[in-house]
Every structure is written in C-alpha cells, then in structure tokens.
Amino acid sequence: MQLRGTDLHLTYSDNGAAVIDNLNFTMTSGFNAIFGPSGVGKTSFAKILSNAYPPSQGQLETLNIDHILYTYNLERLPGWAAIGKHLDRVTPEGNEALKDELLTVFGLQDILNQRFSELSMGQQNRINLIRYLLQRFDLLIMDESLANVDEALREKIILTIKARFPDKMFIYISHHLVEVSKFCDQILVFANPATKMRYAMVKGLNHQRGNPLDKKRLGRVMLEIMNAF
Numbered sequence: 001m002q003l004r005g006t007d008l009h010l011t012y013s014d015n016g017a018a019v020i021d022n023l024n025f026t027m028t029s030g031f032n033a034i035f036g037p038s039g040v041g042k043t044s045f046a047k048i049l050s051n052a053y054p055p056s057q058g059q060l061e062t063l064n065i066d067h068i069l070y071t072y073n074l075e076r077l078p079g080w081a082a083i084g085k086h087l088d089r090v091t092p093e094g095n096e097a098l099k100d101e102l103l104t105v106f107g108l109q110d111i112l113n114q115r116f117s118e119l120s121m122g123q124q125n126r127i128n129l130i131r132y133l134l135q136r137f138d139l140l141i142m143d144e145s146l147a148n149v150d151e152a153l154r155e156k157i158i159l160t161i162k163a164r165f166p167d168k169m170f171i172y173i174s175h176h177l178v179e180v181s182k183f184c185d186q187i188l189v190f191a192n193p194a195t196k197m198r199y200a201m202v203k204g205l206n207h208q209r210g211n212p213l214d215k216k217r218l219g220r221v222m223l224e225i226m227n228a229f
Helices: 042-049 083-090 096-105 121-133 151-164 177-183 215-227
Strands: 002-011 018-028 030-035 057-063 068-072 139-143 169-173 186-190 199-203
Touching: 002 042, 018 042, 018 169, 018 186, 018 199, 030 042, 030 151, 030 177, 042 068, 042 139, 042 169, 068 121, 083 121, 096 121, 096 151, 121 139, 121 151, 151 177, 177 215, 186 215, 199 215
Parallel strands: 030 169, 030 186, 068 139, 139 169
Antiparallel strands: 002 018, 002 057, 186 199
16 A cells, blocks of 8 residues: 655645645555644644545545545544444444454443443543444544553554554554654654755654564654654
8 A cells, every 4th residue: 555645735725824835755554653743734634635625736646545534533422322332333244353352452341331421531532443443444544543541551552553454554643752753664744834844754663562672763763753843
C-alpha cells in the first residue's frame, strides 16, 4: 500500500489562509504518524486523506488502498447506548473473537453493561477505536484516538495493533513526541507555518513488541523531529 501527495494545498475560503501549503510526501504500509504543534493543519490533512475535504489544489494518490477510515478524539456514541449491545451490532460476522481480544487488551471487558455517557473520556476513546478496528479497512487514521488513556495502556494498545494488523496502514496523530518517535515508522512532521521548511519526513524507531528498546536511536529520532520545527 502507498499513499502519495503532490503539491497539496488546502485554503479555507473565509480568510484565504493556506492551512496546507505545497505538501509533498509518500507513505507506505505500517504504523506511521503525523506530528506537530496545535494549529498547523494536522486534522485538516487527515480530513483530506479521508475524503472529508477535497484539497484546493494538488493530487492525492493511493495504491492498493480502497477502504479508508477516520476516527478522532471526542467522537461520541449516543449517551444511552449500552456498550456491549452496540459492539454486537457493529461487529461484522466472523470478527467476534477479534472483538473479545481487543476488549481484553484495551481493558474494557468489565464495562459492557454501561452506557456510553457513563464512561470516562479515555474509555470512550478506546471503545470508539475498537469499533473501527473491527471494520474492513486498508488505512485507519487515528486522530488523537488514545487521548486520556494512561501511558502504559497506550503502549500496550499500540503494540497490539501493530502485531495484530501487520498488513494494514495506520496514520497516528498525537502530541506525544516520545510515543510517536518510539512506535511509528514514517513520521510526517508539520512545523509552524512561519518556519522555512513546513514539512519533513522522519524515520521513526518503529519499536515492536518483544524487541529491545534502542534508547540512543530513540533520542536521535526525537532530536531530528524537534529540529524540523
């Protein structure tokens, strides 16, 4: 699978400011990331990828990517929805074992009788992510999808996703520099619009479950990302 953008621009008509300006990139299958400060266009870019926004100009090409899903922080179900019954309804036939596995890994097996409105924000985000992982997809865009989840559990979830879906493509949007550097493969860095170089592609550590952590290399990746600003 491959995702390629050529001379992408996105301009909002109300003020004429370019949110995305001359972006060129290539990403392939794996657990990848978009990283940068707030307000630099990360979510707008994600919506271009998910076909929610057309680019003002430029071309977005996909190779062997037919199904793109987009999930984001603060995405909500109706408050009255019982979690277990909702997941039963949205789980495709044949994915029941996957649903049970994800509920266990995500630490949610004990809240299935609760309503969505009764859950914490971290629990709500985890349920929403499970809903998408159960569906058919080639590319899943995760826009702050693990916000309000503690660090140890986020790591467990990310490593499980990487091991469980090795042939899929993910784009993870997060403000956690260490996390993005450690777990992601290709990191598209969005810098502040005032900087000379708006975008940079950095090779991440792509840490896998069961592998030793190369702390020196992790530090180099973090430094390269920060130098892109």
